[in-house]
Amino acid sequence: MEDKITLSHGSGGHKTSELIAGIFKKNLDNEYFTADDAAVMPAPEGKIAMSTDGFIVSPWKFPGGNIGKLSVCGTVNDIACMGARPLYLTCSYVIEEGFAVSDLEEIAKAMGETARKAGVKIVAGDTKVAGKGQVDGLFITTAGVGVIENEVNLSGAFAKPGDSIIVTGDVGRHGCAILLARDEYGIEADVTSDCAPLADPALAVVSKIPETHVIRDATRGGVGTVLYEICDASDVGIEIVSDDIPVDPAVRGVTGLLGLEPLYLACEGRLVIIVPSEFEDKAIEILSAYEETAGAKIIGRVTDDHKGKVVMKTSIGGMTFLPPPGKELLPRIC
Amino acid sequence: MNEAATVLKSYKGPKIRIMEVCGTHTHEIFKLGIRQLLSDDIELISGPGCPVCVTSADYIDEACWLAREKECVITTFGDLVKVPGIKSSMIKERGQGAQINVVYSPQDAVLFAEKNPDREVVFLSVGFETTTPSDVIAVKYAKEKGIKNFSILTANKTMPRAYEVLADSTDCYLYPGHVHAITGTADCKAMLAKGTSGVIAGFTGPELLTALAVAVKKCQEGEPFLVNCYPRVVREEGAPAAMRLVNEFMEPCDALWRGIGVIPMSGMKLRDEFSEFDARVKFAIPDMKEEYKTPCRCGEVLQGKIKPFECPMFGKACIPDHPVGACMVSDEGACSAYYLYGGLIDNGR
Incomplete structure (x- = not known):
């Protein structure tokens, strides 16, 4: 195979077949993977959850992952947040002419590995090649289907006053890793993206605590944006404790230098979970058993007061609003 | 710190007005929720120490003119981009094709100029004593490297005359720690000699609480006072090397403060021998002064x-x-x- 992607790789002819066999089938193969027009799988019993997500992250490779891993985690986590076990994914690539075939292979390899780890099968795909300059490197869109195994009913609108708010690990690492990978600020720090598939811990929580009210994936906009969305959707207030929010020291250092709030930096492997307070210890115990969520912490609770606002208890005992989201911190983070 | 919090919460007596001069202090005081830790008899006033806030509208119009008429690449700290001028703003100019680059350091601006010798690059030099040395370092670099396509549009300001103008608005200044890290304590001592009290404050929660508590205690004693509550950073002599550098390249001038007016000798501009780096001289910017009418207070x-x-x-x-x-x-x-x-x-x- 050539070492650069050319327009003919997206033409549907033998070059496309070569790419599918040499890169995609090799890395993503499973019993349903098809080069036919559609994949055919057995239908799961009960309700299904379905989601789709596009990925345009720049740079495509960063400490802790690449766009391929991210594109699997993103859709897997979205499905898991509805209490569904992800089963099947499809993926659609738009590749810039001239993209290195070896890089594409690295991306496909990461997708295969992440899919196997997440227990999900990539069953169909599409490849388009755009002329030089028409896309930046490579864009991926994934779509996925999952099955709701246990009778659960989760939504950002179900938070109740008194509930406990859990974040499943330190916040803002993905956004910070991307920011550093771009090397625009001349800052060096050892920060790895938190990008990870989270279906296993999420489903463990909902199966053992069916009373769980909310599970949300804190991606673009970070944990802060998710908290504000929950405030609005559930018509409640939220109180968090500044000292209880886990932040990696390197992330704190970088955000301190640049004047950014870690709660508003993207995560790609962190959930916000809201459970009635009597289940908070049990939830932490369940999450602690999984590597990706071992750093889970209770960061605050849902209140009846100051509806629609996130209030933060500061390190010196004062109370302040978490400024509402809205500022564009960093484009193209996922 | 707990003792400081108790002093601030339990104070009862004549109202004490403390003006935080520095924008970073204002921001941190809110971010840390300090106002709710204060007794009702302590009032914090947010003064004029945010460089963006006191930058005049016609300065923004000057920058827009350079971008539009002279096709200069404007390099600036991000905050200035959204500031409305009278005629335009940089965000509007950018929408119409002007090149406005946000930088984190004046050095990035001069390096950009070095790499792009076919473009005229102007850095928007705003800020107080804390930031002015880094602006000057960029000019020094351009001078030493013979970079001809770099200049700065100065609106640098200095605090001492503003302290004098606003002295009646406050019982005690919360002096900006980072300004006095450069200039030392002499200006605060001069204010003390005129009967104006102050504490020099750092920026963390414990530092701010301590400085405020010292201010309240001292106010109760009734005599004018000056206490350096940020000694780990602010020394009596300041940073003489930084001051020498600034004085080598710049000299005082009158400055227009947005919302306040002209304060004589409260600004800094490049000395005549460095006028090749002064965007106003280099591009002969026309007078933009126009009465600024707004219901904004x-x-x-x-x-x-x-x-x-x-x-x-x-x-x-x-x-x-x-x-x-x-x-x-x-x-x-x-x-x-x-x-x-x-x-x-x-x-x-």
Whole structure:
């Protein structure tokens, strides 16, 4: 195979077949993977959850992952947040002419590995090649289907006053890793993206605590944006404790230098979970058993007061609003 | 720190007005929720120490003119981009094709100029004593490297004359720690000699609480005072090397402070021998001065005469996404801080 992607790789002819066999089938193969027009799988019993997500992250490779891993985690986590076990994914690539075939292979390899780890099968795909300059490197869109195994009913609108708010690990690492990978600020720090598939811990929580009210994936906009969305959707207030929010020291250092709030930096492997307070210890115990969520912490609770606002208890005992989201911190983070 | 918190909460007596001069202090005070830790008899006034907020509207128009008419690449700290001028703003100019680059350091601006010798690059040199040395270092670099396509548009300001002008608005200044890290304590001592009290404060929660508690204790004693509560950073002599550098390249001039007016000899401009790096001279910028008519009451906010929420525009026509006055633009502006963090208790206290 050539070492650069050319327009003919997206033409549907033998070059496309070569790419599918040499890169995609090799890395993503499973019993349903098809080069036919559609994949055919057995239908799961009960309700299904379905989601789709596009990925345009720049740079495509960063400490802790690449766009391929991210594109699997993103859709897997979205499905898991509805209490569904992800089963099947499809993926659609738009590749810039001239993209290195070896890089594409690295991306496909990461997708295969992440899919196997997440227990999900990539069953169909599409490849388009755009002329030089028409896309930046490579864009991926994934779509996925999952099955709701246990009778659960989760939504950002179900938070109740008194509930406990859990974040499943330190916040803002993905956004910070991307920011550093771009090397625009001349800052060096050892920060790895938190990008990870989270279906296993999420489903463990909902199966053992069916009373769980909310599970949300804190991606673009970070944990802060998710908290504000929950405030609005559930018509409640939220109180968090500044000292209880886990932040990696390197992330704190970088955000301190640049004047950014870690709660508003993207995560790609962190959930916000809201459970009635009597289940908070049990939830932490369940999450602690999984590597990706071992750093889970209770960061605050849902209140009846100051509806629609996130209030933060500061390190010196004062109370302040978490400024509402809205500022564009960093484009193209996922 | 607990002792400081007790002093601040339990104070009862004549009202004490403390003006935090520095925008970063304003921001941190809100972010840490310090206002709710204070007794009702302690009032914090947000003064004019946010460089973006006191940058005049015609300065913005000058920058826009350079971008539009001279096709200069404007390099600037991000906050300035949204500040409305009279005729235009940089965000509008950018929408019409002007090149406005946000930088984190003046050095990035001069390096950009070095790499792009076919473009004229102008750095918007605003800020107080803390930032001026880094602006000068960029000019020095350009001079040494013979970079001909770099210049700065100065609106640098200095604090001492502003302290004098606003002395009646406050019982005690919370002096900006980072300004005095450069200039030392002499200016504060001069204010003390005129009967104006102050504490030099750091920026962390414990540092701010301590400085405020010292101010309250000292105010109760009744004599004018000056206490350096930030000794780990602020030395009596300041940073002489930085001051020498600035004085080598710049000299004092009158400066227009948005909302306050002209304060004589409160600005800094490049000396004549460095005029090749002075964008005003290099491009012969026409006089932009025009009466600035607006219902915005930023000026009174900056002088501590009103609180942001007493302005009729506040939170209505003027919000961080659509600032009318400069105090709403920067995160360090008093109005922006009140808008983002206020409202928890007692209408933004």
